Amino acid sequence: MTPSAILHIGPGAFHRAHQAVYADALIKAGHPEARIRGLCLFPPRIAHSLDAQKGAYHVLLRDGAGQELRRITSMGEVLDEPDQNFLSDPALRLVTMTLTEKGYCHIPGTRRLDPTAIAADLKDPLRPQTGIGWLALGLARRQEAGLPGLTLASCDNIPANGRLLQAVLSEFASQAWPALASWMAQNVTFPVSMVDRIVPRVDEEAARAIGQLAGAPDMLGVAAEPFGQWVLENDFAMPIPPLEKVGVQIVADVRPYEVMKHRILNGAQTAIAHLGALSGFETSFQAASDPVMGPWLARFCAAQAKTLTCPPGESLDAYVRTTLERLRNPHIRHPLVQIGTDSSFKLGQRIVEAAVCHLDGPEAELYALTIAAWMRYNTGRDANGAGIPVSDPLADRFRQINADAGGDAGALVQGFLDLDLFEGQLRHHRAFRDRLVTLCAVLERQSPRDLMMAAETST
Ligand code: CS2
Numbered sequence: 174m175t176p177s178a179i180l181h182i183g184p185g186a187f188h189r190a191h192q193a194v195y196a197d198a199l200i201k202a203g204h205p206e207a208r209i210r211g212l213c214l215f216p217p218r219i220a221h222s223l224d225a226q227k228g229a230y231h232v233l234l235r236d237g238a239g240q241e242l243r244r245i246t247s248m249g250e251v252l253d254e255p256d257q258n259f260l261s262d263p264a265l266r267l268v269t270m271t272l273t274e275k276g277y278c279h280i281p282g283t284r285r286l287d288p289t290a291i292a293a294d295l296k297d298p299l300r301p302q303t304g305i306g307w308l309a310l311g312l313a314r315r316q317e318a319g320l321p322g323l324t325l326a327s328c329d330n331i332p333a334n335g336r337l338l339q340a341v342l343s344e345f346a347s348q349a350w351p352a353l354a355s356w357m358a359q360n361v362t363f364p365v366s367m368v369d370r371i372v373p374r375v376d377e378e379a380a381r382a383i384g385q386l387a388g389a390p391d392m393l394g395v396a397a398e399p400f401g402q403w404v405l406e407n408d409f410a411m412p413i414p415p416l417e418k419v420g421v422q423i424v425a426d427v428r429p430y431e432v433m434k435h436r437i438l439n440g441a442q443t444a445i446a447h448l449g450a451l452s453g454f455e456t457s458f459q460a461a462s463d464p465v466m467g468p469w470l471a472r473f474c475a476a477q478a479k480t481l482t483c484p485p486g487e488s489l490d491a492y493v494r495t496t497l498e499r500l501r502n503p504h505i506r507h508p509l510v511q512i513g514t515d516s517s518f519k520l521g522q523r524i525v526e527a528a529v530c531h532l533d534g535p536e537a538e539l540y541a542l543t544i545a546a547w548m549r550y551n552t553g554r555d556a557n558g559a560g561i562p563v564s565d566p567l568a569d570r571f572r573q574i575n576a577d578a579g580g581d582a583g584a585l586v587q588g589f590l591d592l593d594l595f596e597g598q599l600r601h602h603r604a605f606r607d608r609l610v611t612l613c614a615v616l617e618r619q620s621p622r623d624l625m626m627a628a629e630t631s632t
Contacts, residue, residue, distance in 0.1 A: 175205035176264035177249055178414050182304060183271040184211035184219060184251060190232050190372045190397040192269055192328060197247035198419040206264070207414040211251035214304055218253040222392040230393035233383050235504040241399070242386045257299075260311030261318045267413040268325045272304040274518045275566070277331070277341050281518055282593050284340035291345060298349040305345050312357060313350045322360025322410040328368045330439070332431060332522050335365035335406060364406035367431040369438065371499060372397045373507040398505050400495070404430040429484035436477040438496045440523040444473055444543045445500070446512035447550040450561060452622035457507040461500035469625050471497055473543070476536040480527040510562055513550060517567040520547060521594045532602045541605060545612035546621050548589045556620050567592070582614035
């Protein structure tokens with residue numbers, strides 16, 4: 174069997190419905206080297222399931238127009254435990270990874286290591302507990318084996334993900350593996366990538382639909398939307414399998430694509446995550462197809478688009494239209510609480526950066542409502558007093574802000590605005606702050622949807 178040129182760390186549902194699908198198409202187009210070796214550093218471990226299914230699983234791509242079940246066999250094997258030499262395979266050319274935002278062990282908003290998150294690996298670099306520690310150990314062994322360098326491509330939904338990976342890994346190596354740091358600088362590249370496909374966690378209905386279509390239960394099956402995009406920076410330590418043959422866009426500068434996705438698609442998702450949950454909706458489909466929230470969302474996306482530079486080959490109008498269609502896909506039941514998870518990591522790049530461009534304009538109200546809803550959501554209660562499951566690294570801080578405010582909307586808004594993520598212009602804009610205070614007070618009694626409806630009828 175042709176050895177794998179790709180290793181992926183974190184072969185969860187997103188990877189299985191995204192990078193593994195591109196690799197599968199490439200293998201079927203005559204490039205067997207695009208085979209992926211998966212590596213699970215943390216639970217859930219999937220090697221057993223993949224073996225039981227003889228290396229195959231299914232991806233069900235569906236929208237209002239139809240569905241397609243694809244049998245994916247690109248993940249030849251999965252390791253549940255790496256050994257120290259997991260990067261020392263001479264056939265290996267590309268390491269991709271989905272570690273999640275927390276997996277980079279950095280101080281949010283910076284590219285510096287969080288000393289607490291990385292402490293155990295610094296103490297004992299031979300027994301790493303984080304992805305960063307494992308990558309450094311694997312690279313150190315590769316260097317010792319006299320093998321050539323590698324391309325490490327982060328596929329997490331984080332701005333300039335490759336720059337972050339490079340920064341934290343170099344910082345860690347300079348402390349834990351001093352000889353590695355300079356070798357890495359010469360031999361390892363860290364292309365930035367933008368990856369896109371909405372992949373909600375697999376619910377019972379999706380699992381049943383996949384099992385029925387496949388003719389047997391599939392423990393690794395994933396349901397997703399048909400839309401997919403992968404834009405990868407042209408910065409490789411050595412040639413990688415020709416992913417451009419299956420639609421991957423290899424470009425000199427990923428940033429405009431990434432900002433477009435973060436602001437329009439992800440911005441819309443994050444806006445309706447909080448506005449929708451406070452209005453009693455459970456999924457992004459329900460919120461985006463609602464006759465009140467839907468048109469509001471279209472205006473919001475158009476405002477986000479105004480803050481962007483259009484990437485080569487794209488049309489912002491078309492991107493907005495497609496985004497709204499994607500969010501109205503009736504077969505994608507993306508729970509709003511899933512999108513709302515870790516929102517303190519997401520709000521900056523998705524909403525706040527664009528809000529700053531609109532502070533004095535007619536669209537300021539859209540942003541004030543979005544941010545006020547985010548604040549209200551993170552108090553953990555909606556206007557009916559129902560609890561909201563806030564899942565965020567800053568959850569304790571949110572609780573404290575709410576307790577300290579003691580029901581005073583002004584103090585609540587100030588408490589949230591003091592968070593690092595609001596550093597900059599927005600925090601100091603008097604009129605915008607006042608608008609947030611008014612809206613936070615109103616949202617204590619009224620849902621955002623009611624407010625939108627009232628605004629509609631008064632104009
Ligand atoms: C979502 C993303 O949960 C979330 O934060 O906004 O996972 C989103 O579905 C993907 O970025 C789409 O590519």
